[in-house]
Amino acid sequence: MKTDIDVPTPDDISAQIAAQIATAILKTPKHLPAVDAALISSGLIDSFHLVDLALFVEDTFGVRLDDGDLNAQCFDSVAQLTALIVQRQAG
Amino acid sequence: MTLIENFSQRLLRHAAATPNRAAVQLLQAGQPDHTLTYADLCAHAAGYSAALASGGVQPGEVVIIILQHGAALLAAYWGVVLHGAVPAIMPFLTEKLARERYLADLASLLRITQPAALITYAAFENAVRLALPPDASVRAVLLSEAVTPLAQWSAETLAGTRADPHAVALLQHSSGTTGLQKGVALSHQAVFNQLQAYGAALQTSSADVVVSWLPLYHDMGLIAGFIMPILSGMPLVLLSPFDWVRRPALQLQAISTHRGTLSWLPNFALNFCAQKIRERDLEGVDLRSLRALINCSEPTRAESHTLFAQRFAANGLARGALATCYAMAENVFAVTQSELGSAPHVDVVDPAALSRAESAQALRTEAGGAQMLSNGRALPNVQIEIRSADGAALPERHLGEIALRSDCLLESYYKRPDLTGSAFSGGWYLTGDLGYLADAELYITGRKKDVMIVGGKNIHPHDIEDLAGAVAGVHAGRVVAFGVFNAERGTEDVVLVAEADTPAAADVAAAVRDRVNRGTDVALAAVHLVPPGWIIKTSSGKAARSANRDKYQAAVADAAPE
Numbered sequence: 336m337k338t339d340i341d342v343p344t345p346d347d348i349s350a351q352i353a354a355q356i357a358t359a360i361l362k363t364p365k366h367l368p369a370v371d372a373a374l375i376s377s378g379l380i381d382s383f384h385l386v387d388l389a390l391f392v393e394d395t396f397g398v399r400l401d402d403g404d405l406n407a408q409c410f411d412s413v414a415q416l417t418a419l420i421v422q423r424q425a426g
Numbered sequence: 427m428t429l430i431e432n433f434s435q436r437l438l439r440h441a442a443a444t445p446n447r448a449a450v451q452l453l454q455a456g457q458p459d460h461t462l463t464y465a466d467l468c469a470h471a472a473g474y475s476a477a478l479a480s481g482g483v484q485p486g487e488v489v490i491i492i493l494q495h496g497a498a499l500l501a502a503y504w505g506v507v508l509h510g511a512v513p514a515i516m517p518f519l520t521e522k523l524a525r526e527r528y529l530a531d532l533a534s535l536l537r538i539t540q541p542a543a544l545i546t547y548a549a550f551e552n553a554v555r556l557a558l559p560p561d562a563s564v565r566a567v568l569l570s571e572a573v574t575p576l577a578q579w580s581a582e583t584l585a586g587t588r589a590d591p592h593a594v595a596l597l598q599h600s601s602g603t604t605g606l607q608k609g610v611a612l613s614h615q616a617v618f619n620q621l622q623a624y625g626a627a628l629q630t631s632s633a634d635v636v637v638s639w640l641p642l643y644h645d646m647g648l649i650a651g652f653i654m655p656i657l658s659g660m661p662l663v664l665l666s667p668f669d670w671v672r673r674p675a676l677q678l679q680a681i682s683t684h685r686g687t688l689s690w691l692p693n694f695a696l697n698f699c700a701q702k703i704r705e706r707d708l709e710g711v712d713l714r715s716l717r718a719l720i721n722c723s724e725p726t727r728a729e730s731h732t733l734f735a736q737r738f739a740a741n742g743l744a745r746g747a748l749a750t751c752y753a754m755a756e757n758v759f760a761v762t763q764s765e766l767g768s769a770p771h772v773d774v775v776d777p778a779a780l781s782r783a784e785s786a787q788a789l790r791t792e793a794g795g796a797q798m799l800s801n802g803r804a805l806p807n808v809q810i811e812i813r814s815a816d817g818a819a820l821p822e823r824h825l826g827e828i829a830l831r832s833d834c835l836l837e838s839y840y841k842r843p844d845l846t847g848s849a850f851s852g853g854w855y856l857t858g859d860l861g862y863l864a865d866a867e868l869y870i871t872g873r874k875k876d877v878m879i880v881g882g883k884n885i886h887p888h889d890i891e892d893l894a895g896a897v898a899g900v901h902a903g904r905v906v907a908f909g910v911f912n913a914e915r916g917t918e919d920v921v922l923v924a925e926a927d928t929p930a931a932a933d934v935a936a937a938v939r940d941r942v943n944r945g946t947d948v949a950l951a952a953v954h955l956v957p958p959g960w961i962i963k964t965s966s967g968k969a970a971r972s973a974n975r976d977k978y979q980a981a982v983a984d985a986a987p988e
Contacts, residue, residue: 362952366932378522378943382671383694383881383915386702389672402672403455407521 342424348396349417355391356413360384370414375407392416398423432614433507433595434586436657441468448661452497453680455669460497467504467656470497472579474505474568475586478543481566485510485585487542488597488840490535492554494518495641495666498570502545503642504656505573507595510585514539514597514609515643517947524944525553527893532557535606536564538841539597543568591615596653597840598645598755601947604886609840610645610755620758620834621654623807627763628688628718634660635715637686639670639677645755646723646882650690654759660688674699675707678741685715690751692723692882696734697916703737714742718766722751723882725870728772728797730916735769745769752801752868756855757808758834762868764802771800773864780871786823786862800867808832811854812863822863827874829854876971878909880918880948885909887971893945894924899934901925904961908975912951919951923978929955954978 343351353367360380361368374380380388385405392400398420403409410416431439440449445465452460462470483489489506491513493499499515506513516535519528532554540563546554548569558564581587589595595617597609636655640647647667655662663684670676678699681689691699721731735745750770752762764770774795775786789795804810811819812826820826831854839845849855858875861868878885890907894900904925909918922942926934935953943949962973 363935366936376521377940378949379939381522381943381949382668383698384949385672386674386698390702390704402669405672 343396345417345421348420349413351395352388352392352413352416356380356388359391360387368413370417371412373407373411374413375411388416392420396420396424430591430615431618432586432589432591433617433657434510434584434589436618437464437471437504437507438468438581438584438587440464440657440659444659447659449656450500450662450664451684452500453663453665453676454496455666455673462497462500466575467501468508469575469577469579470501471504471508472576472584473573474502474545475509475584476576476579477568477573478506478509478511478566479585481543481568483509483511483542483566485589486512486593488512488514488539489543489545490514490516490539490541492516492518492532492544492546492550493570495668499642500652500664501575502570502573503652506545508584508586510587510589511542512594512597512611514541514599515648516599516606517601517641517643519550520947522944523947527945529553529557531603531606533559534603535599536562538607539609540841542566545570547571589614591618594837594840596648598648599643600755600884601643602884602886603889603892605884608842608845611837611840612758612834613837616834616837617649617653617657617758619807619832620649620760620805621658623805623834624654624760624763625658627760627766627805629766630658630660630688632659634687634717635663635684636660637663637665637677637681637684637689639665639667640690641667644723644883645759646690646692646753649759650720650722673707675703675711678703678708678711678713678738681713681716682711682741687715687717688720689716689718690720690722692917693721693726693730694724694881694915694917696721696730697914700730700733700737701914708738708741711741713738713747714744716743716747718749719743719747720749720751720763722753722760724879724917726750726770726799726801727916728799729913731769731799750799750801752870754857756836756849756857757830757832760805761808761810761830761832762802762804764800764867770802771865771867773798773800773869780825783825783860783872785825786864786869786871788823788864798869798871800864800869802868803866804830804868805832807834810863810868812861813856817851822865825860825862825871828857828859828861828868828870830857831855878907878918878920880909880920882917883947885920885946885948889946890920890922890942890948890950893942894922894938897924897934897937897941899926899928899931900938900955901927901958904958906961906971906974908971908978910951910975910979920948921952921954921975921978922950923954923956923961923974925958925961926955927958929957931955954981
């Protein structure tokens with residue numbers, strides 16, 4: 336059931352994901368990854384942290400990510416992950 | 427009296443006795459479950475064996491297999507065995523690993539092991555050929571797509587059935603640039619001696635079912651999660667490490683579905699499963715079939731056992747089913763095993779004496795003590811000795827280097843007499859690990875060597891330092907990498923400290939991180955840039971890693987907000 340209030344914009348989603356990656360995964364809270372920076376293919380996020388990112392996305396944005404989504408073909412940047420979330424929220 | 431056999435004879439004996447029994451059930455995301463009976467496995471393997479013979483590969487020669495985790499890898503491995511050649515698995519290129527780095531590592535593996543053939547995919551052939559040196563030993567590059575199973579084969583045509591049981595059966599490498607230059611060569615007989623001794627410790631039978639997601643290029647995956655079940659006639663349920671890391675519940679679900687009895691994990695995976703598995707993925711999961719879930723391949727932690735046991739008790743996990751093991755490729759696999767059916771002992775000792783690396787004095791009360799988790803007693807065919815710095819045998823509860831002697835030790839580091847010679851002392855293998863014995867049970871306290879163990883993988887700091895030292899803005903040779911234990915993750919974090927002209931430069935730190943992440947199979951947890959002169963050097967000029975670790979930890983503690 337979608338609600339019309341408090342739906343985050345794609346920019347909000349990207350900002351939250353970038354902040355989460357910087358603080359919880361990279362431990363560099365002052366240096367956010369660029370929205371188009373390669374995350375998985377660069378090894379910036381190692382495979383052990385993909386589950387963390389998926390749990391964060393599911394809990395924060397209320398969409399389901401399957402294990403088959405967690406690879407560079409499905410998303411490799413904050414912008415691509417945001418697009419996936421927006422698509423799932425609409426679907 | 428044990429019958430002297432080789433790998434091929436043992437495999438074919440199973441195929442003759444129980445051709446339709448499942449040898450491996452392969453579960454991979456996005457693919458239907460795939461059962462390979464012993465007859466199927468032999469037919470597929472015989473296809474590879476025939477292709478190797480056509481390619482002019484002689485028995486006793488090394489064949490490097492570069493395939494992803496899956497049916498082709500299993501068949502190719504046993505195909506090399508049935509041909510009487512010596513298999514070695516090169517980990518496949520990962521999404522993040524830089525191709526040039528990977529091919530450089532492959533080239534050095536080829537230079538040292540001098541293989542007669544490679545087995546890979548058609549799509550990877552050109553890349554692999556680029557790694558071949560001009561005077562390459564490689565006479566054949568076999569493509570897995572071109573190999574078809576042989577429905578009709580006879581043992582007489584398979585040269586592997588005539589292999590000398592005392593000859594080298596396989597090579598086992600650890601990962602990374604340094605690890606790939608150090609292949610552990612194991613004989614058929616050594617592996618069988620291990621299987622017999624370890625099987626006795628685990629009280630295995632044909633009623634056991636092994637469940638594993640471990641990669642086959644690692645000793646725990648190769649021996650416990652591949653060769654042992656197949657040669658011992660225990661069905662193997664094999665998952666992919668790539669699937670598991672994205673959905674750690676898969677292993678527990680497979681244990682539940684297939685009534686798994688034995689499974690192995692490195693310590694970090696206990697934390698990972700306990701922290702990351704969704705409740706929805708545990709619905710209906712029943713772990714009561716498990717006889718032993720064995721924590722192995724990196725230092726075992728009492729805290730990780732408690733975390734895991736508490737999380738999965740509701741799924742029927744018995745506390746006594748969580749076991750520990752101390753293992754290394756050089757001893758084929760297991761050195762010790764905790765007693766099955768009861769939780770491993772926790773020895774509470776004086777942390778002050780431990781940190782002085784003197785002794786492990788038992789404390790009567792738990793308050794303020796260090797909780798050491800037992801790895802159990804030596805296998806029946808293994809002797810353990812704790813040695814002082816000058817090589818003298820130490821009594822119980824004294825800390826020293828762990829030395830071992832057994833009938834399942836490596837033949838050599840393949841074509842590396844230099845490394846082989848320095849690894850042994852009077853027939854004893856010097857492990858480089860530090861620990862103590864108490865009531866004949868082994869406790870691990872640290873390492874003499876610089877190697878880091880991250881998620882069960884051995885990581886050589888040199889590999890990381892060489893990559894980081896080449897980044898613009900970093901002072902070459904003024905770089906140090908070390909492991910820092912992360913209690914939440916249950917394993918070590920890899921930290922890199924580098925001297926730089928402008929330590930505050932975020933782009934230099936990012937470039938270091940990127941280069942190391944793409945050049946190794948670990949991800950750096952932290953890059954700490956420091957001004958020139960920060961790093962402590964020993965008189966030999968070699969970075970004193972533990973001293974720099976202490977200095978780093980003090981600096982980070984000072985900087986952390988209260």
